[in-house]
Amino acid sequence: MSAETATTPAVKQEEALLSKRRKKIIADPLNEDNPITIQVLGICSALAVTTQMKPTLTMAVSVIFVMVFSSLAISLLRNTIPSRVRIIVQLAVIATLVSLVNEVLKAFAFDMYKQLSVFVGLIITNCIVMGRLEAYALGNKPYDSVLDALGNALGYAWIILAVAFFRELLGSGRLFGFHVFEAIGVQNFPTNGLMVTPVGAFIILGIIIWVQRTKTGYVEH
Amino acid sequence: MSQSNSYVIKFTVILTIVLGGLLSLASVLLRPIQQKSVEIDTKKQILGAVMSLEGKSNNDILSTYDAVIKSLVVDINGEEVKQDESGQPVIAEDVDVARMYKISPEKRKFPVFKYHKEGKEDDVLAYIFPVYGVGLWGPIWGFLALDTDFKTLKGVVFDHETETPGLGARITEGEVQNRFQNKKVYNESGELVSVTMLKGENNPSSRLDDHHVDGLSGATITAVGVNDMLKAYLKFYESYIKKAADGKIVAYIE
Numbered sequence: 157m158s159a160e161t162a163t164t165p166a167v168k169q170e171e172a173l174l175s176k177r178r179k180k181i182i183a184d185p186l187n188e189d190n191p192i193t194i195q196v197l198g199i200c201s202a203l204a205v206t207t208q209m210k211p212t213l214t215m216a217v218s219v220i221f222v223m224v225f226s227s228l229a230i231s232l233l234r235n236t237i238p239s240r241v242r243i244i245v246q247l248a249v250i251a252t253l254v255s256l257v258n259e260v261l262k263a264f265a266f267d268m269y270k271q272l273s274v275f276v277g278l279i280i281t282n283c284i285v286m287g288r289l290e291a292y293a294l295g296n297k298p299y300d301s302v303l304d305a306l307g308n309a310l311g312y313a314w315i316i317l318a319v320a321f322f323r324e325l326l327g328s329g330r331l332f333g334f335h336v337f338e339a340i341g342v343q344n345f346p347t348n349g350l351m352v353t354p355v356g357a358f359i360i361l362g363i364i365i366w367v368q369r370t371k372t373g374y375v376e377h
Numbered sequence: 378m379s380q381s382n383s384y385v386i387k388f389t390v391i392l393t394i395v396l397g398g399l400l401s402l403a404s405v406l407l408r409p410i411q412q413k414s415v416e417i418d419t420k421k422q423i424l425g426a427v428m429s430l431e432g433k434s435n436n437d438i439l440s441t442y443d444a445v446i447k448s449l450v451v452d453i454n455g456e457e458v459k460q461d462e463s464g465q466p467v468i469a470e471d472v473d474v475a476r477m478y479k480i481s482p483e484k485r486k487f488p489v490f491k492y493h494k495e496g497k498e499d500d501v502l503a504y505i506f507p508v509y510g511v512g513l514w515g516p517i518w519g520f521l522a523l524d525t526d527f528k529t530l531k532g533v534v535f536d537h538e539t540e541t542p543g544l545g546a547r548i549t550e551g552e553v554q555n556r557f558q559n560k561k562v563y564n565e566s567g568e569l570v571s572v573t574m575l576k577g578e579n580n581p582s583s584r585l586d587d588h589h590v591d592g593l594s595g596a597t598i599t600a601v602g603v604n605d606m607l608k609a610y611l612k613f614y615e616s617y618i619k620k621a622a623d624g625k626i627v628a629y630i631e
Contacts, residue, residue: 207543238385245392252396256403263407266414271546274539327543349594352543 181303185311188372192315193365197283202316203357205275209332212320214261214268216313218276220306222253223285227293227305234294246289247280254279284312319360327351419470420446425534426505426522427492446505447491447498453483455616461486474507474518482613489617492522503531504621506614510606513598515539517548517606523562527622530572533557535603545599556590562611564588569615571608574600 171178191197205215226249230237237245258276261269279285288308293301324330329337329345337345350356369375380388417435420442424430430438448469450458461467469488477485490505491498502525509518519535532555535548547553560572570588578594585591593600611618 205542211542236388238380238388240380241385241389244389248392248396252400255400259400259403259407259411263410263414266411266418270418270536270538271542352595 178300178303181300182307182310185304185307186314187311187368188374190311190315190368191284191287191308192312192361193368194374195284195287197287198312199361201275201278201282202312202319202361203354204278205272206316206320206323206357207327207352208324208330209317209320211268211272211275212316214265214272215275215279216309216316218254218257218261218272219279219282219285219312220309221257222250222279223288223305223309224302225253226250226285226289227301228298230289230293231296231298231301234296237294242294243286243290246286250285250289251280284308315361315364318364319357322360323351323356327356416470422534422536423490423505423520426520426532427503444495445492447493449489449491450486451489451614451617452487453485453613453616455614455618455620458486474509475516478509485613487613487617489614490520501525504618506610508606508610510602510609512537512540512548512602513545513596514541517599517602519548519606521557521607521610523618527618528561528563530557530560530562533607537599540599541596545593545596547593547596548599548603553593560590561587562607569608569611571604571611573604576600 185191189195192199192202201215201219206212226246229249230246233245254276257279258269258273261272261276288305292304296304321331324332325336326348327350329335329347337343348356350359417438421430421438423446424438424442433441450467450469450472452458458467467486469490472486472488474488477487488507491501492503492505494500494502503522504525504527505520505522507518507520509516511517515538517535517537517540519533521533522531523529524531534554537546537548540546540548557572562569562571564570564587573589575584575589575592576597577592580591
């Protein structure tokens with residue numbers, strides 16, 4: 157596929173590689189236009205995988221990979237994709253990339269594959285990926301689309317990692333499987349079973365959204 | 378912008394061929410590595426029932442496996458099966474326990490992995506049997522290692538396909554599997570009772586006897602699946618266990 161050979165698309169001479177506008181494309185989704193907390197997309201996987209840090213990290217990396225390359229592919233093809241079948245085309249591209257991630261995990265990180273393959277498959281239905289393809293990559297140049305995908309994927313990644321941090325810490329008393337409380341000398345830390353269930357993710361997510369909206373002053377219109 | 382039907386069809390056909398080709402290519406290129414991963418993973422699980430594999434490299438695992446495991450295949454009556462219906466030799470490592478699960482127990486092949494002292498095939502330290510069953514969302518499986526007294530569990534390993542991470546998926550954790558160590562699968566009068574996971578976690582130690590282990594909070598159905606699986610497969614292997622136990626006693630008298 158031509159996507160692989162064109163990872164560094166030509167940049168217009170007038171605009172710097174990381175101009176102010178482009179920095180904003182990356183930075184906005186991290187906070188003020190965050191896909192999870194503001195656009196409220198990708199909630200299902202934010203609830204499902206975030207019981208522990210390690211699978212969450214793998215999930216975050218997989219989503220970044222899928223988003224960046226699907227945006228690149230769709231953006232490169234944007235003038236040839238027939239508008240009547242564009243949703244199917246987007247789905248096909250995403251599904252192919254997700255299957256590739258799954259195959260690579262199976263070959264090189266079998267333990268992770270066993271733990272995560274269900275959720276990796278669900279990246280296909282992650283609204284953030286298709287949302288950005290539909291809203292941005294279809295109408296913008298490849299480089300900008302990649303930046304937009306990267307920004308949104310990172311915005312997704314930091315939120316799920318933050319949720320996983322609190323859920324694993326409070327729910328199992330661990331981080332990346334490491335027994336934190338034993339290490340600092342607190343024996344019998346009362347772990348909170350609620351945190352291991354999706355309810356815990358809702359609570360943590362709610363608190364993050366609350367804190368964020370208080371700081372940015374965002375209100376629903 | 379509206380395109381003609383033929384353009385739409387042409388575009389989708391080309392896209393399908395390109396994406397399909399890409400996937401087939403990846404699948405073909407990665408298959409040998411994936412098969413090796415699966416083989417290492419299986420051997421890791423078999424060995425994991427009797428020893429800690431922490432810090433061992435994949436090559437270590439393969440060479441250790443060859444040095445300490447001797448395998449055979451038995452049928453439901455505990456008789457050794459050397460050839461399949463078409464006369465091909467049967468290899469225990471190649472028996473697909475998941476596929477066997479779908480046919481009736483009388484027709485199944487049951488692999489046995491004998492864990493012996495390094496280099497001494499007759500000096501058996503434990504008998505390792507595969508187990509297979511259903512959890513909450515999908516299949517669960519594992520291996521149990523029975524000590525040479527044919528009563529005591531030396532260790533277990535469990536694995537699963539789609540149990541909930543943090544809940545049912547905890548059956549893969551060493552901490553949960555260690556609970557089964559030194560539990561007895563036969564009671565005083567020689568009846569098969571297996572080992573049962575209780576409902577709920579942090580049960581008082583008074584409830585944790587030789588045949589009961591602490592359960593999984595929030596994953597009762599997975600725990601029940603584990604219980605059923607252990608009981609079913611201990612039953613399937615009972616003839617073999619009895620035969621092996623008798624053989625052992627004869628060996629002692631001699």
